[in-house]
Amino acid sequence: MITEITGIKTIRMLYLQLLYRCNFACQHCFHGERLQHADAFTLEEAITLMRLMHKEYGTEAVNLLGGEPFVYKDLPEVVRYAKQELGLHVEICTNGYRIERRLTEIAPHLDLLRISLEGIGATNDAIRKFGSYQGALSALAHARDLGIPTGATMTVNARNIDEVLPLARTLQYYGARQLKLHHLRPVGNAAHHPELLITGTAAYGRLREQLRAADDLTIEIIVDEDLSEDGAPEVCEPLSAAAIPRIEADPRGALTMSCKAVGKDAHAFWYDKEAGHVVHRPSATDELALAVPGVVYARA
Incomplete structure (x- = not known):
C-alpha cells in the first residue's frame, strides 16, 4: 500500500512503539496525555507487523520503544523473534530505570541499548x-558488563544545551558509542513547557562550535540538522524517495514516516491490527498532503 501511494519501496528501520504506558512523565515527551492510554500491541500484532515490514519493504532493523518498552510484558519474546526469526538488527530505546534484570534476559539478542538522558544529574532528573x-x-554499566553496545539520546532544550559536552564525556566513560541529539518540537508535554524551547538559534551555533573544538571526544555525536542557526536545512528530503530510513508505528497502529510529524496525528497510513496489513487513510492534514519533510541526522 505504501509503495502504491508514494513510490517508497524500502524502509530501513521500523520504530515500534509497543505501548504508551511509561513509568516516567518527562516534560518534553511528545506523547503527552497518551502516556495514560491503554493502547498497546499484542505480541502477535507486533510480530505480524515486523514480519510484514521485513517482507514487503525490506526492513532490516527494528527499534523497540514506547512509552517505556521495559514495562511491556512480552518484550523478551518480541526481541527474540526479531533477531532469531527475522534476523533484524534490534535496538531498544529506554529510560534505563531499573531494567537490569530484564536486560540480562534479552542480552543475547540485542544489538544496541539506547538510553534517553537530558543532561547531568539534577538537570536530567x-x-x-x-x-x-x-x-x-547503572543500566549503562550493566549493559557494558553484559557486552551490549550502548548509546544515548538527548533532546536539546534551553535547560540542557550547556550540558551536551559533559554528558558526552560521561557517556564516553561508560563505554557508550554514540550520543544522538534531537531537536525539541512543541508537541505533547513539551507544549505545556515553553520554558524548554530555545528561542535564539545562535545557541545552536555555539553548541556546534563546542563540539568541533572538543578533541577529547571519541564518542560519535549525531545531530538533528534542525539544530542549526539557520533553522531547518534545505537538505531535508521529501517523503517521495524510493527508500526512506524509518517508519514509526504508535500503539494504535498509526504510521508516521517523518519525525516532524510525530505527535501531530498527521498519519496518512495505519497498520490495521485486525487485518494485519497497512491501509491508506488520507486527510488534508496528513504528512503527505502537507509535504512534511524528513529529518536529516548527520555527524557533528
Whole structure:
C-alpha cells in the first residue's frame, strides 16, 4: 500500500512503539496525555507487523520503544523473534530505570541499548524523574558488563544545551558509542513547557562550535540538522524517495514516516491490527498532503 501511494519501496528501520504506558512523565515527551492510554500491541500484532515490514519493504532493523518498552510484558519474546526469526538488527530505546534484570534476559539478542538522558544529574532528573540519572548510569554499566553496545539520546532544550559536552564525556566513560541529539518540537508535554524551547538559534551555533573544538571526544555525536542557526536545512528530503530510513508505528497502529510529524496525528497510513496489513487513510492534514519533510541526522 505504501509503495502504491508514494513510490517508497524500502524502509530501513521500523520504530515500534509497543505501548504508551511509561513509568516516567518527562516534560518534553511528545506523547503527552497518551502516556495514560491503554493502547498497546499484542505480541502477535507486533510480530505480524515486523514480519510484514521485513517482507514487503525490506526492513532490516527494528527499534523497540514506547512509552517505556521495559514495562511491556512480552518484550523478551518480541526481541527474540526479531533477531532469531527475522534476523533484524534490534535496538531498544529506554529510560534505563531499573531494567537490569530484564536486560540480562534479552542480552543475547540485542544489538544496541539506547538510553534517553537530558543532561547531568539534577538537570536530567528535573526533566525526567528524580533518580533517573543514576538509574540510567547503572543500566549503562550493566549493559557494558553484559557486552551490549550502548548509546544515548538527548533532546536539546534551553535547560540542557550547556550540558551536551559533559554528558558526552560521561557517556564516553561508560563505554557508550554514540550520543544522538534531537531537536525539541512543541508537541505533547513539551507544549505545556515553553520554558524548554530555545528561542535564539545562535545557541545552536555555539553548541556546534563546542563540539568541533572538543578533541577529547571519541564518542560519535549525531545531530538533528534542525539544530542549526539557520533553522531547518534545505537538505531535508521529501517523503517521495524510493527508500526512506524509518517508519514509526504508535500503539494504535498509526504510521508516521517523518519525525516532524510525530505527535501531530498527521498519519496518512495505519497498520490495521485486525487485518494485519497497512491501509491508506488520507486527510488534508496528513504528512503527505502537507509535504512534511524528513529529518536529516548527520555527524557533528
